[in-house]
Amino acid sequence: MASTEGLVPITRAFLASYYDKHPFTPLSAHVSTLSSQIRSMANDFLTQHPPIQGESILINEADQQPPHKMDENMWKNREYIEETIFLLQSSNWPEALKQQSTADSVEFAITLGKLKDKLHITLKALESFQTKNAEHVFNTVMTYLPQDFRGTLIRQQRERSERNKQAEVDTLVNSGGSIHDRYALLWKQQMDRRRQLAQLGSATGVYKTLVKYLVGVPQVLLDFTRQINDDDGPMEEQRHRYGPPLYSLTSMILSIQLFLSLSWARYDANNLKMEQITVLEQAVDVYTMELERFLTFISEVFANAPFFISAEVAGALEARKNDDYKEINVPAGKTYEVLLSVDAVNSYIAWDFSLVQGKINMDIGFSLEFVSPTGEKTLMLPYGRYESDQGNFCTLMAGSYKLIWDNTYSTFFKKVMYIGMLTNSVRCKLSHD
Incomplete structure (x- = not known):
């Protein structure tokens, strides 16, 4: 069982700094050009012969934007x-x-x-990517679980679940289900996997009884599994950076499918011309080459991206990303207090502050108190003298807290700029009184 001491789940700010080092070389300009040509040829068929029964669904899908989630795009490309x-x-x-x-x-x-042969090779590459990526996530989670019967129970649960999912697919296929029907089921199953991973973190549903026995499972792991799929969580940075090229490829292969489907239905009246076959061949060549290049790139990026980072790094990155601070005056002989609430057990509160430069007394007192519902105060961080650009973090239980800047010893006022008071479970700025 790997140690998670001092770690918090990845943040969007950290992924942004990681992805900065791994830019994706833009897609070939041929992707856009050939996609437009293929779609234009498909529209020519519709101008001459309006849609027949069953074609409107495919046409409407081609007119819409691809899904926002990257994994859904992967499944759509496969379909x-x-x-x-x-x-x-x-x-x-x-x-x-x-x-x-x-x-x-x-x-x-x-x-x-x-x-057909080229697309078959690309299909196998995409299937392999999805399998390896799923195994990577699961094995990473298992690394941080106790290596005893508890981990075995979760592995057995996963294996049983996957067998049941495959049986569902087999039943659908054997009953005459279409390719579209099969992928609708596969995506539903993928969403079930995501919910089960989140349930491990929140200890609800199928894992509720099991998690009762998971004494020793790091809270940071449970936080990770609960948050990993949040719509505005860390993965949103992944979609922002690498989603657009994948969206373009999703649209491209759908246009190719639409062109062929419309062409086959109208072939007796409109035989394919050599120039149309040439554009089709170029489009498939570019699509398969660019999708395989994207999969190779993203596989390496995903494999090397961490799931956990130190709380100090998380706080510093979030503060730099937001560039958000509040400047206050602390008069001589006075204190300044910030009240905040913590909802999740074992949250990390991180802070950083600096003093406006001056000639005298370039430090200020600082302490952290826990305030009980009855108003009783418990000192969490002992009083100390801090100079500029000194930050810290502390693991806290749920409840109310008071951050205190103290200038009672001095005859001069201080200006304090403070930033980055965050919880690792919510990663949000806490309000200031």
């Missing part, structure tokens, strides 16, 4: 790739193309077979 592979299989070609009665159709058939 659209599989749908495109299905259309490229010779058994699903239009009858006129199957007959290969012209020299062009023979050449088309050879090209379509090559495109």
Whole structure:
């Protein structure tokens, strides 16, 4: 069991500093150009022959923005790739193309077979990425669990859950479920996994009984599993940095699928032209190359990104990111107090403050008190003298606290700028009285 002493879950500010060191080389300009060309060719089909039954759903989906969540985009890419592979299989070609009665159709058939093979390779790369990423997250969580029967119970629970999920998929497929139906179920199962991970942190649902026996499980791990999927949590920085190129690729493969689907339905009236096949071939080539490049890059970034960092680093980064401070005067012989509340047990309160520069008495007294509901005060951090740019953090129980700047010893007033009073479970700025 790895130690988490002095650690807090990753923050969005930390991920931003980590991702700064790992910029993604922008997608090829061909992605945008070819996506537009493919979609324009699909629209030409619709201009000549309006949508038939069943096509409106796919058209509407292509008109919408891709999902915001990166993992949902990964599943969408898998779905659209599989749908495109299905259309490229010779058994699903239009009858006129199957007959290969012209020299062009023979050449088309050879090209379509090559495109199917390329997409199949990319599909396997995407499946491998998802499997490895899921194992990485789970194994990291397990690293911080006691290495005894408790960890074994969680592994067994996961294995049993995965077998049940696969049985669900098999039943759907055997009953004639479509590719779309299968991926709707797979995404639902993925959301179930995310909820179960969060339940481990909040000790609710399926894990409620189990967590009662998890004595010795670090609170920081439970905080991590509870917060990892928050809509505005650390992963939002990941979406902000690396989401846009993935969104573009999601739209591109959907446009390719839409083009082929509309083309096959209208093939008797509008045989594919050589220039259309050329654009299609270029689009599949660029899509597969760029998606595989993105997966290679993001795999390395994810594998090396930490889940936990020190509380000092978390507080300093958050303070720098927000650049938020309050300047106050502490008159001679007076004190200044900040009251704050802590809701989560074992939260970290971090603070940092500096004194406005002067010639005399460049330090100030500072202490931290716990205030009980009855008003009783307990000293949490002993009184001490602090100079500029000195910060600290302290592990606290739930309750109310008072941060006190003391200038009673001096005949001069002090200006204090203080920042970064945060909890690791909420990562929010606490209000000042």
